[in-house]
Structure formats: C-alpha cells, structure tokens
Amino acid sequence: MYSKFLNLSPDKQERILNAALKEFSQKGYEKASTNEIVKEAEISKGLLFHYFKNKKELFLFLYDHFVEIIMDEFYSKIDWNERDLLMRFREITVLEFELMKKYPDIFNFFMAAYHEESADVKIELEKRNKEILVSSYQKLFTDIDTSKFKQGIDINRAINIIIWTMEGFSNEQQKKEKLRSVDQINMDEILSEINHYLNLLKTFFYA
Template structure:
C-alpha cells in the first residue's frame, strides 16, 4: 500500500476500494474506467493516481486486499478444532455466509480472479493465491476424526469422494452464478441446499 493512501481515513480508503472493486468486477480489467471509479469514490482522478501509480497497480492492490480479508476475516474464524467433518463444513458455510454479507464487493471481485485469472500477477502473488487454496483445503479437511465413519468404509477414500462431490457442486454453482452480481443474490437457498446434501452424506458415510 502506498503511504499517501495508507494515511487516509479508513472510511475514505474503503470508499475508494469499494468503488474500484465494483468497477473492475462489472467490467473486467481492460474495460474498467478509472473515471467511473473516481466518480463513485468522490475523489479527483489525479488523486487516484497519486495513491496508485497506475490502473494495474490499483488492480493488484485489490487482489492483495481481498486475499488479506479472506485470511483474516474468513479463514481465521473457522473452527479447526471441530473434528466432525460434516459439522465443520456446516460451520464453515455459516462463516462464509456472514463473510458474503459483510464483504460482497470483495467476494464478487475475488471470484472473477478465481474464474478468469489475471495474467499480470507476479510470481509472488500467484504463489500467495495458491497458498491460500492450500490453507482453505486444510481448514476443511485437516485434523478430522476418522473414527466417525462406518467401519466398512475406508475413511481416506470417503474423504476423496466427499471432496470430489463438493468440488463438482461448487463448479456447478460457479457456472450458474458466473454472470450474476453477487450483491443481489439471496444465498440462503444455496446454503440450505448445501446443508441438505451434508445430511445425506452423513447418513451414507457415518455410523
């Protein structure tokens, strides 16, 4: 973060960030207009480029910002001490629901990066994104109680089946929501459906 931007009041920083997140999400990097960003943020264009050297620098900053809040406002709230897989997945879903409500613009933006990528990310940022995926996987599937599974089921293979099932479910949701604005989506039915699937899988795999 540039020192001039860092010195701004938090409310003004957030106004600029939210305006930029919305514009880049709606139009993509190439088509996004810095004129629209400064208009929505209520600042002069010269000030935007005083805080950030270029449109690309602003975009890269937003990626880092979204990774930071994902780590500190989402991953950090997941209870990894819950060793029942299906209970943990339910709790993760509830944390994600609150995160979506609180940071819809950030979730919209980071979803476009996950779906479409951004070729101009440097190796360090690419590595950080990959590391975050690893953290997310560990939060979901690390340190689980395998004794909860039926004795006639190989727990390791069950984990793979469950993971593949929900990876497919997540991919289906991404395709269904690809062109929608996440700020206008009611996610409650999706979470209710997810909980139903968890209950079915619990019945199939647990004692």
C-alpha cells in the first residue's frame, strides 16, 4: 500500500514524516495544512498526494508508523521476567515516561490523535486504539502473578484502581511539564513519586 512511499530516499521520507508530524501535533487533523507540510518538507504540492491518496491517509499512515516505532521499542525494553503485577505497572509507567522524554513530538502527536474529534479519522483511530489496547493487554498481563494479593479482594476493581492511579499521575505530570521545557523533566523525582504511590497501593492490596 505505501510501498511507493517507502521506496523514497530515506532523507525525503524523513522530511515528509517530520513535517507532517509537526503540523498535525501542533494544529490537529482538521486545521493542519497540507500546504504547510509540503513547504516544511520542501516538496511539491503534487508529490504529497502522489504518495498518500489524501490527508486522511497521510494522517493514518503517520499514526501507524509511529505507533509501530514506539511499540517496538516499548516491548523490547520491558523486563519480561518481572511477573509481579504492581512491578509490571511500575515498569510500564516508567518506560512511558522515558519514551515520552525521548520522543516528545511523537507523544504530542499521539495526544492530539487521542483527542481528535474530526469525524474523518475518529472512527479509524478508535478502531486502531481498540486493537492496540486489546493486544497490549494480552502481551503485558499474561502470566502475571497475582498470588500476593490479599484474600477477599476484588482483583478486577483493584487493577482498575492501579491503572487509574498511574494514568492520573501521568496526566498530572504532563500538565506540569507543559509549563516547563522538555529538558527540565526530572526523572528521579518522577520515579520517586511513582514509587510512593505504588507502595501505598501495595500496602492496601498485598498481604
């Protein structure tokens, strides 16, 4: 499908990808201008549509492309030997923060995509997100050890509380970071804070 694009010189591929990434993350799908993208990528107006049928396809290609890149790195870095549930969550959250620090533009793009309201792409995005969610769940929580949980605890709801806590913390952190520049993210501080929360939860959930 996109073999045409992938045969382009890597330099030009990258210019197009980065220009599009930047424009979409800054302005969202609808307001992003293909004019700006070609200007930034220094290609002609026609070429963009030679490789991508339309704006929607460009956007979705970008999404799939960067999801793959991030996912690959994510899964390759997970310590699959750690089978304790809370420790697995800890790792996931920490890895997320690290990747966010390493690829801020991509994560901005993901954020924009997540909140995209445009009917054109919303359904496609939701379809992809569902798939990603399901496959992630399977990969990340298979063979997980839940034996440490206190007896009588509703494990499903407990897991939800853990997830929502990590999400909530993550969101709050991102809000704070928008005010500072990316470089000022202090990983140590974040790690320490994550540990605090996980210890609290461990006290509650584990025997």
